[in-house]
Amino acid sequence: MRDQLKRLEELQTHDAKIQELENSLKAIPLKLAATQNDLARVEGLLGTERQALSEAEKYYGEQKGLLTDDEVQVAGAKHKLAQAKNSKEYMAAQREIEQRREGLTSREGEITKLNGAVDAKKKLLSERASDVEALKASIAKDGEAAKVRMDEIEAQIATLRGERDKLASEVNPEVLKRYSVIRMRRGLAVVSVRNGTCQGCNMNIPPQLFNVLQRGQTIETCPSCRRIIYWEDLMKDEPAASPPG
Ligand SMILES: [Zn+2]
Numbered sequence: 001m002r003d004q005l006k007r008l009e010e011l012q013t014h015d016a017k018i019q020e021l022e023n024s025l026k027a028i029p030l031k032l033a034a035t036q037n038d039l040a041r042v043e044g045l046l047g048t049e050r051q052a053l054s055e056a057e058k059y060y061g062e063q064k065g066l067l068t069d070d071e072v073q074v075a076g077a078k079h080k081l082a083q084a085k086n087s088k089e090y091m092a093a094q095r096e097i098e099q100r101r102e103g104l105t106s107r108e109g110e111i112t113k114l115n116g117a118v119d120a121k122k123k124l125l126s127e128r129a130s131d132v133e134a135l136k137a138s139i140a141k142d143g144e145a146a147k148v149r150m151d152e153i154e155a156q157i158a159t160l161r162g163e164r165d166k167l168a169s170e171v172n173p174e175v176l177k178r179y180s181v182i183r184m185r186r187g188l189a190v191v192s193v194r195n196g197t198c199q200g201c202n203m204n205i206p207p208q209l210f211n212v213l214q215r216g217q218t219i220e221t222c223p224s225c226r227r228i229i230y231w232e233d234l235m236k237d238e239p240a241a242s243p244p245g
Contacts, residue, residue: 001216005230007167008179008190014164015183018157025153028146035139042135046128053121060114067107074100175219175228182227191222192232199232201225 077100081093168176182189191200196210203224205213213220213231222229 001218002234004171004175004219005190005216005228005235007171008175008228009235011164011167011171011179012183012188012190014160014167018160018164021153021157021160025150025157028150032139032143032146035135035142039132039135039139042128042132046125046132049121049125049128053118053125056114056118056121060111060118063107063111063114067104067111070100070104070107074104172219178219178221179228182221186225186227188227190228190230192235193222193229194232198222198225198227198229200227200229205229 074097077093077096081090081097084090084093171179179189186200188200191198193199193205193210193213196205196207197203198205200222201224203222206223209220209223210231212218213229214234216231216234220229221227
């Protein structure tokens, strides 16, 4: 019976390890999906920056066009001045030149500002673009590493499953069935009894059952939690040689 219990315990350790590995296996693609979402977000920002740049460039082009118009008008006003036939026309032409020049100067100022804004947007865009490239490279690297890790985990699971099946074949089928049912309901199916207390539910074991456990000839279950129980001392390995002295 001690061997049966030993195998059950090992079986339980294997099952727990397999479950843990399966959980980490499932977590890997979820983590990758999260970084993919990050990438999509940064790419979205990049698109917005590109849009803003193209709008700024368009406005800059429009202002440049208007500047040319302003220059043409100043030249026209100068021409009028040259052609003035009397002082009234002369004064009017001079006023017009002054006004046109003011307009021209303010347009030039506007264009300088726009030029600065366009440059700043270009710089931001290039930074953002390198962020995206870096993230893409890191995602590709993570993807490769994840693939390797998943292969490793799958190989570990396959090995553990092989061992588990071997252990299961060495356990009495009735006991194995009980184990599986309890494991499904409670997670832990096999627990020890320490100082007369079930380590699964912390309830005391009736003295009569405890006597049975100490004999270790049957597979017993805890009356409270229904887990398979064994007396802790029964499962202890052969005592080590007593220390010299
Ligand atoms: Zn119990």
